[in-house]
Structure formats: C-alpha cells, structure tokens
Amino acid sequence: MSDVDFTPVHPEPLLIVISGPSGVGKDAVIQHMKERHLDFHFVITLASRLPRPGEVDGVDYFFVTKEQFEAMVQADEFLEYAWVYGEYKGIPKSQVRQAVASGKDIVMRLDVQGAATIRKICPQALSIFLTVEKEEDLVSHLYKRKSETPEVLKVRIETARQELRQVKEFDYFVINRENQIDNTVEIIMAIIRAEHQRTQPRRVSL
Amino acid sequence: MSDVDFTPVHPEPLLIVISGPSGVGKDAVIQHMKERHLDFHFVITLASRLPRPGEVDGVDYFFVTKEQFEAMVQADEFLEYAWVYGEYKGIPKSQVRQAVASGKDIVMRLDVQGAATIRKICPQALSIFLTVEKEEDLVSHLYKRKSETPEVLKVRIETARQELRQVKEFDYFVINRENQIDNTVEIIMAIIRAEHQRTQPRRVSL
Numbered sequence: 001m002s003d004v005d006f007t008p009v010h011p012e013p014l015l016i017v018i019s020g021p022s023g024v025g026k027d028a029v030i031q032h033m034k035e036r037h038l039d040f041h042f043v044i045t046l047a048s049r050l051p052r053p054g055e056v057d058g059v060d061y062f063f064v065t066k067e068q069f070e071a072m073v074q075a076d077e078f079l080e081y082a083w084v085y086g087e088y089k090g091i092p093k094s095q096v097r098q099a100v101a102s103g104k105d106i107v108m109r110l111d112v113q114g115a116a117t118i119r120k121i122c123p124q125a126l127s128i129f130l131t132v133e134k135e136e137d138l139v140s141h142l143y144k145r146k147s148e149t150p151e152v153l154k155v156r157i158e159t160a161r162q163e164l165r166q167v168k169e170f171d172y173f174v175i176n177r178e179n180q181i182d183n184t185v186e187i188i189m190a191i192i193r194a195e196h197q198r199t200q201p202r203r204v205s206l
Numbered sequence: 207m208s209d210v211d212f213t214p215v216h217p218e219p220l221l222i223v224i225s226g227p228s229g230v231g232k233d234a235v236i237q238h239m240k241e242r243h244l245d246f247h248f249v250i251t252l253a254s255r256l257p258r259p260g261e262v263d264g265v266d267y268f269f270v271t272k273e274q275f276e277a278m279v280q281a282d283e284f285l286e287y288a289w290v291y292g293e294y295k296g297i298p299k300s301q302v303r304q305a306v307a308s309g310k311d312i313v314m315r316l317d318v319q320g321a322a323t324i325r326k327i328c329p330q331a332l333s334i335f336l337t338v339e340k341e342e343d344l345v346s347h348l349y350k351r352k353s354e355t356p357e358v359l360k361v362r363i364e365t366a367r368q369e370l371r372q373v374k375e376f377d378y379f380v381i382n383r384e385n386q387i388d389n390t391v392e393i394i395m396a397i398i399r400a401e402h403q404r405t406q407p408r409r410v411s412l
Contacts, residue, residue: 129405167405168406169405171404171405172400172403172404172405173403173405174403187400187403189396190395190396190397190399190400190403191396191399191400191403193396193397193400194378194393194396194397194399194400197379197380197393197396198378199335199373199374199376199378200374
C-alpha cells in the first residue's frame with residue numbers, strides 16, 4: 001500500500017460569527033446553541049450596561065461600567081469594540097486567547113458593525129447573517145422589547161433597516177422566523193457541519 | 207415601510223455532483239438519497255453494459271449496447287461521456303434538459319473523470335467527493351465486488367488510488383464509512399442545505 005496522506009480529515013476549528021440587525025433574535029439563537037450544542041467555545045461579549053431581565057453576568061454578557069470599559073480600551077485589551085445605541089460592546093482579547101486554546105469551534109455573537117471589524121481582522125471567519133422574512137417582522141420585534149426608551153428604539157429601527165441591506169457582506173444568511181428558533185439553529189448547524197467538509201478549509205488566525 | 211427587497215430568499219437550483227473513486231459507494235449513497243429525499247431531480251447515467259445483479263434499467267442506469275451508445279455520440283447527444291473500465295458511461299443532454307425544467311436541485315452521479323468534465327462545463331456546480339478513511343478500505347470494497355474479471359479489478363484499484371488524490375479539485379469531501387451510509391447522506395444533506403443559504407448563490411447555467 002502507498003502511505004500518501006490523501007484524506008483531508010482535518011477538523012480545523014472555525015471562527016463562527018453570528019450577526020444580524022438589532023431585534024432579529026441573536027441572543028435567543030445563541031442561547032439555544034448553548035443549550036443544545038456543547039461542542040463550541042462561546043465568546044462572551046463585554047457590555048457597558050446593566051443586565052436586562054433574565055440576563056446573567058458571565059453567561060449572556062460580562063456587564064461592566066462605562067468607566068471600566070474605557071479603562072480596558074486604554075489598555076488595548078479589545079479585539080474589537082464599538083459604541084452602539086448608547087453603550088459599549090466589545091470582545092476582549094483574553095476571551096479570544098481562551099477560545100483558540102480550547103481547540104473548539106469558536107462562536108462570536110456580534111452586531112453588524114462588529115462583524116465587519118472581525119471580517120477585516122480575520123477574513124477566514126465564517127460569517128452568518130440572521131435576518132427576517134419581511135422588514136416589518138423586525139420592527140415589530142423591536143417594538144415588543146420594552147427595555148428601551150422611545151429615542152433608543154427609533155435609532156435601533158433605523159439602524160436595523162440599514163443593516164438588513166448588508167447581508168451580502170456575509171457568507172451565509174439564515175431567516176429567523178417567529179417561533180421557529182429550532183429550525184434556525186438546525187440550519188446554522190448544517191452550515192457549520194458543511195464548512196467542516198470543505199476541501200479547502202478556512203484557516204483561522206487571530 | 208421601505209419596499210426594498212433585501213432578503214436573498216432565492217432558492218436557486220443547485221447542480222450537485224456526487225463523485226468519488228470506484229468502490230467508494232456512490233451508487234449506494236445515491237440510492238439512499240433517492241429513497242429518503244424526494245425533492246431532487248436525479249440524472250440517470252447511460253451505460254454501455256449489462257445490469258449488475260439488482261440493478262434496474264431506467265432507475266440505476268439506462269443500459270444500452272456499445273453500438274447504441276456510439277450512435278448517440280455521433281449524434282452529439284451527450285453532455286459528457288467517457289470510456290472507462292471497458293465501458294461507456296455518459297449523461298445525455300436530454301436528461302439535463304428535463305432536470306433543468308424540473309426547477310429542482312439536480313443530482314448527478316459521476317466518476318472522477320466525468321466530474322472533471324462537468325466542472326469545466328459548469329464551474330458553478332457543487333461538487334462532493336466521496337472518499338474513505340484509509341486507502342485499504344477502498345481496495346477491500348473493490349475485492350468484494352465479484353462482478354469483475356481480475357484484469358478489470360486491477361485497473362480499477364490502480365485508478366481508484368490515483369483518483370483519491372484528486373479530492374482537492376472538489377468543493378467538499380465526505381468520508382463514506384463502512385455501515386454508516388445514513389451518516390454519509392446526512393452530511394451530504396447538510397452541505398446542500400448550507401449551500402442554499404449562501405448569500406452569493408451558485409448560478410448554474412447548462
């Protein structure tokens with residue numbers, strides 16, 4: 001027998017960016033992925049705000065004050081960060097180092113602005129854009145969210161409309177239909193599974 | 207509301223090429239796909255040989271004589287054809303016209319040589335390479351197939367070894383493990399599902 005290594009059995013870890021406009025359901029999708037698929041390393045975002053009802057510090061986000069966040073920015077501790085809707089959100093480099101060390105596929109939840117930054121830093125990232133079937137679906141999601149002031153809500157709706165048009169910048173889109181989150185997660189899992197079968201794997205470097 | 211069409215809900219039909227070396231289990235995989243997934247249009251290959259035990263004319267292949275095949279070649283009726291292992295195999299253009307008219311995803315089973323031809327004719331085809339974990343698995347499969355003369359068997363084994371090295375020419379690879387054909391088909395289905403979520407769809411023209 002020849003001993004040439006011909007089979008590309010090479011489970012390169014992927015850097016998976018789950019993004020989409022405000023109100024599309026990113027948090028719920030990530031929550032479902034966490035509950036059902038333990039084989040990922042989920043990167044936890046830092047946010048300079050208080051938890052919303054049901055959110056747990058260190059699980060959904062790390063919550064810090066604006067001052068703490070700015071001190072970390074000064075110390076160059078972020079892979080990416082942004083000021084959006086009156087709060088900072090960012091991914092600390094320490095989180096990413098942990099993720100890479102895990103050897104697992106890395107999942108990052110990012111708003112559309114953050115996703116654009118990560119694509120620049122790491123063009124080999126696998127980017128998935130969560131979207132809606134009709135623009136009205138998104139607006140009604142945002143209205144239902146009671147935690148925001150009318151001013152913030154107005155900004156979010158306008159931003160979300162703009163962001164929906166950026167879908168083509170991503171590798172894949174998935175429509176997150178009302179009450180069909182299981183289906184959304186299944187499609188995301190199919191995408192990830194397929195990506196591991198590429199003969200030309202994405203080689204992530206961070 | 208704006209009425210810009212932002213959602214890429216565009217189920218472009220795919221041209222899916224299932225290929226791989228002789229003995230890897232292409233026929234069995236296609237058979238499983240036919241039984242469980244009715245939403246494809248399967249293109250039936252023409253072969254200039256007699257059916258093997260269990261093969262049905264018009265289902266597994268269309269079986270014709272060498273003379274009939276050569277007459278069709280003369281009449282330019284093939285999208286691609288090749289002389290392999292002492293027989294002709296080819297895809298008639300009429301089959302492809304039917305497939306395109308169906309509006310469904312098209313599945314073609316092709317040997318590695320035929321897949322290379324189709325990739326040239328249609329670079330947007332989605333190509334999946336079935337492979338084995340170890341080269342020996344393939345050789346033992348070929349030995350078990352009792353329908354061939356020792357000379358044909360020898361040629362097939364040598365060809366299969368060469369063909370295993372062409373995996374990188376394909377978009378995806380799937381390892382078809384012994385007794386795990388359900389798993390093989392599941393991975394193929396995940397790949398097809400994922401491909402329908404691309405923001406830049408493959409636009410097949412034939």
